[in-house]
Amino acid sequence: MRKILVVGAGQSGLQLALGLQSHGYEVTLMSNRTADEIRSGRVMSTQCMFHTALQHERDLQLNFWESQAPKIEGLGVSVAAPGSWAEGPAARAIDWVGKLDGYAQSVDQRVKMAGWMETFAQRGGQLVIHGAAVSDLDYFSRTYDLVLVSAGKGELVSMFGRDASRSPYGEPQRALAVSYVHGLGPRPEHPDYDAVRCNLVPGVGELFIMPTLTTSGRADILFWEGIPGGPLDVFNGVKDPAEHLSLTLELMERFTPWEYARATKVELTDGGGTLVGRYAPTVRNPVGRLPGGGLVLGVADVVVANDPITGQGSNSASKCAASYLASILERGEKEFDEEWMRGTFDRYWDAAQHVTKWTNAMLAPPPEHILNLIGAAGQLQPAADRFANAFNDPADFENFFYEPGKTAAYLASLS
Numbered sequence: 001m002r003k004i005l006v007v008g009a010g011q012s013g014l015q016l017a018l019g020l021q022s023h024g025y026e027v028t029l030m031s032n033r034t035a036d037e038i039r040s041g042r043v044m045s046t047q048c049m050f051h052t053a054l055q056h057e058r059d060l061q062l063n064f065w066e067s068q069a070p071k072i073e074g075l076g077v078s079v080a081a082p083g084s085w086a087e088g089p090a091a092r093a094i095d096w097v098g099k100l101d102g103y104a105q106s107v108d109q110r111v112k113m114a115g116w117m118e119t120f121a122q123r124g125g126q127l128v129i130h131g132a133a134v135s136d137l138d139y140f141s142r143t144y145d146l147v148l149v150s151a152g153k154g155e156l157v158s159m160f161g162r163d164a165s166r167s168p169y170g171e172p173q174r175a176l177a178v179s180y181v182h183g184l185g186p187r188p189e190h191p192d193y194d195a196v197r198c199n200l201v202p203g204v205g206e207l208f209i210m211p212t213l214t215t216s217g218r219a220d221i222l223f224w225e226g227i228p229g230g231p232l233d234v235f236n237g238v239k240d241p242a243e244h245l246s247l248t249l250e251l252m253e254r255f256t257p258w259e260y261a262r263a264t265k266v267e268l269t270d271g272g273g274t275l276v277g278r279y280a281p282t283v284r285n286p287v288g289r290l291p292g293g294g295l296v297l298g299v300a301d302v303v304v305a306n307d308p309i310t311g312q313g314s315n316s317a318s319k320c321a322a323s324y325l326a327s328i329l330e331r332g333e334k335e336f337d338e339e340w341m342r343g344t345f346d347r348y349w350d351a352a353q354h355v356t357k358w359t360n361a362m363l364a365p366p367p368e369h370i371l372n373l374i375g376a377a378g379q380l381q382p383a384a385d386r387f388a389n390a391f392n393d394p395a396d397f398e399n400f401f402y403e404p405g406k407t408a409a410y411l412a413s414l415s
Contacts, residue, residue: 008151012300050392051102053318074195075388098388141294150299159288166283185262286345
């Protein structure tokens, strides 16, 4: 029986550990926190998973919360009229919603990771609660057939060098601020179904709102992405959760009053329901070399970390785990050497490159043809639906998004 060590208990690490476990591998999982510490801790993300990523969980029978989590049937876009907030609350220039072919869902990672970790242990997996250092991996690499690093922060990431050719940004492009709330009203445009709402405020940033399942039941996530140094970049140093929410709502009232109108009675889900941060989008070399000469393979956002502006983090983590699982199963009893590691990453990069290209494009000011596309989707429902479903399959953006000629041809085909 082949022995595999997975370091990091997030979406990718746990999904991969449970998948390998189900195929008879002897798996050890290292986490720096227990399931109870995760469940009672601070929120970790703004996950919204679309059909393909959800299907990977179903395939492994890990979709434990599917019947409880809200079914997200649409994805809406609103754009504030540039500068309209100068004299008072902003006005909307664009507003539409596209319908998803297969519903999306969001489960608070405190719920999912704690539940999956307990399942892994119940199924006989070796769970080690310990924050791993490079020196630990140096030792473990000699006793395991394969070491996978899926812990996306801290010392371990430094083993994987930045790939400058695939990482155009050296600095964070957004300041992030998250609030999990109860009491948000429905959007009046579609009160009978749930949708992720993407609110774009040109030159300022974005507000994303998504329904989720948290530790206390149904909730919604309010997620500001502010251009650094701009009017949304005001959360750094805010420690009090109530102050964080108050600031979130003040900014909504000014820049997205149509969303603020349904948020006047919200309250935080719990004391750990806020999060702030910022990081530079980075692609890294997938193979880390340990001081003793051993090799480790980076997983998901260890090697491909995108800004959350396109909502792809947990989707990419799920897709990476599924791709790596297939590569490991196909390898059989052969050595997990450097050539195999690079080939395994390249297989994942075939899909991940589309996410990176799209996300980096969305961080930049939109060119005229993309503004035309987003505007036209308000009159052309097929365009709204296609844009929404490309969140599930970002490769489709190649066909109608990046090049003005392809965008114009696509819109002409609809009219």
